[in-house]
Amino acid sequence: MSKISKEHVSSLLNGKCDDIISLMAAANSKRSNSTITYSKNVFLPLTNICRNECGYCTFKKDKNDSDATILMKPTEVMKTMHRADEYGCREALFTFGEHPDDVQQVKIALEELGFESMLNYLHFLCEETLNQTDLLPHSNPGILKKSELKFLREVNASMGLMLETTSQRLMKTVAHEKSPGKDPKLRIETIENAGKLKIPFTTGLLIGIGETVDERAESLLEIRKLHDKYGHIQEIIIQNFKSKPGIPMQDFKEPSLAEMVKMVAVTKMLFPDAGVQVPPNLNRDTTQIFVMAGADDWGGVSPITKDYVNPEAPWPELDELQMITEELGFQMDERLPVYPKFLSEEFLSDKIFEKIGKE
Numbered sequence: 001m002s003k004i005s006k007e008h009v010s011s012l013l014n015g016k017c018d019d020i021i022s023l024m025a026a027a028n029s030k031r032s033n034s035t036i037t038y039s040k041n042v043f044l045p046l047t048n049i050c051r052n053e054c055g056y057c058t059f060k061k062d063k064n065d066s067d068a069t070i071l072m073k074p075t076e077v078m079k080t081m082h083r084a085d086e087y088g089c090r091e092a093l094f095t096f097g098e099h100p101d102d103v104q105q106v107k108i109a110l111e112e113l114g115f116e117s118m119l120n121y122l123h124f125l126c127e128e129t130l131n132q133t134d135l136l137p138h139s140n141p142g143i144l145k146k147s148e149l150k151f152l153r154e155v156n157a158s159m160g161l162m163l164e165t166t167s168q169r170l171m172k173t174v175a176h177e178k179s180p181g182k183d184p185k186l187r188i189e190t191i192e193n194a195g196k197l198k199i200p201f202t203t204g205l206l207i208g209i210g211e212t213v214d215e216r217a218e219s220l221l222e223i224r225k226l227h228d229k230y231g232h233i234q235e236i237i238i239q240n241f242k243s244k245p246g247i248p249m250q251d252f253k254e255p256s257l258a259e260m261v262k263m264v265a266v267t268k269m270l271f272p273d274a275g276v277q278v279p280p281n282l283n284r285d286t287t288q289i290f291v292m293a294g295a296d297d298w299g300g301v302s303p304i305t306k307d308y309v310n311p312e313a314p315w316p317e318l319d320e321l322q323m324i325t326e327e328l329g330f331q332m333d334e335r336l337p338v339y340p341k342f343l344s345e346e347f348l349s350d351k352i353f354e355k356i357g358k359e
């Protein structure tokens with residue numbers, strides 16, 4: 001499968017009705033069992049200050065905005081963490097703006113707490129999480145250097161970075177023109193370094209931000225290439241762009257159901273050895289179709305926090321997810337933020353391995 005050409009992938013992504021139905025059936029047959037996995041998580045948006053300005057994002061705030069979170073304090077983070085622990089959550093998802101400490105206000109807030117940098121603070125919070133709760137950290141803080149990945153690996157069960165797209169062209173369009181951190185070269189480098197360091201890794205694509213079908217094919221093949229080389233990709237998120245009032249891309253058309261179905265099915269065809277996630281909260285009415293097209297993971301679902309990146313899209317209740325899963329003849333299966341095949345000393349730091357091993 002890894003020898004498949006870009007032309008072939010593009011032609012699958014351009015398929016019409018009958019082709020799509022065959023593609024869905026083929027992708028559905030690639031699943032390894034009849035379970036749809038999910039992770040019970042808590043979302044910790046440590047800061048919404050970000051050096052980038054993606055044309056689709058409402059998460060990032062300006063430092064002067066009244067609703068900016070310059071920095072969540074340790075007491076606030078750990079209070080939410082303990083509540084998550086009581087609810088039985090197992091994943092602490094640390095997602096926030098990229099290089100926030102380039103901004104003076106964040107830098108000062110960190111210094112007041114005694115931290116030199118955002119990543120030192122993140123490391124501290126991950127360690128506190130491991131020491132005080134049963135949750136396992138999964139951090140997704142944007143692009144990282146190899147040394148930074150190595151430092152965070154000690155205290156993360158897995159890490160994540162959306163590739164978004166391999167399209168260099170989008171660096172000159174409204175999607176990414178103000179986002180140096182979305183340069184595909186830098187994102188690929190981060191994912192590659194995570195592979196060298198044997199970090200179980202979640203990545204994904206954002207569909208509908210101006211990329212062409214060929215560029216979608218190229219993006220999938222790039223992830224396939226990285227996974228062939230390092231074997232560290234645990235999950236691929238196929239995320240559909242949601243238009244929101246006030247964003248620079250508000251007039252962009254959201255991807256159609258057919259486009260998304262083809263994308264999900266082709267992803268499962270190319271990655272029978274990884275989870276394929278379509279966020280259920282962004283597809284309330286169409287979620288089951290993606291399962292029929294080969295998706296096998298619901299991602300992080302939180303009983304106590306919202307999706308701060310898409311706050312207008314509440315996560316379905318677990319009961320509802322269970323109903324729509326079982327209606328299709330599948331079973332829900334809770335997973336940790338690290339997939340079972342990576343539960344080894346090779347892919348986990350001593351600290352994480354010991355913590356999980358004690359269960």
Ligand SMILES: O=c1nc2n(C[C@H](O)[C@H](O)[C@H](O)CO)c3cc(O)ccc3cc-2c(=O)[nH]1
Nearest residue numbers: 093140159160161162202299300307309337
């Ligand atoms: O709830 C969300 N979880 C997001 N997650 C978490 C994800 O849903 C799950 O927690 C992972 O499946 C954990 O393995 C991300 C994880 C990444 O590594 C990279 C990007 C995302 C993006 C989101 C997101 O927009 N919303």
Ligand SMILES: C[C@H]1O[C@@H](n2cnc3c(N)ncnc32)[C@H](O)[C@@H]1O
Nearest residue numbers: 056057058162206239240241242309
């Ligand atoms: C955390 C992830 O959320 C995604 N993201 C950011 N903004 C949007 C949007 N408007 N619609 C869908 N996904 C979005 C990006 O892919 C980012 O990496």
Ligand code: SF4
Nearest residue numbers: 050052053054057060
């Ligand atoms: S998507 Fe991430 S990198 Fe882009 S502006 Fe939003 S917070 Fe920053």
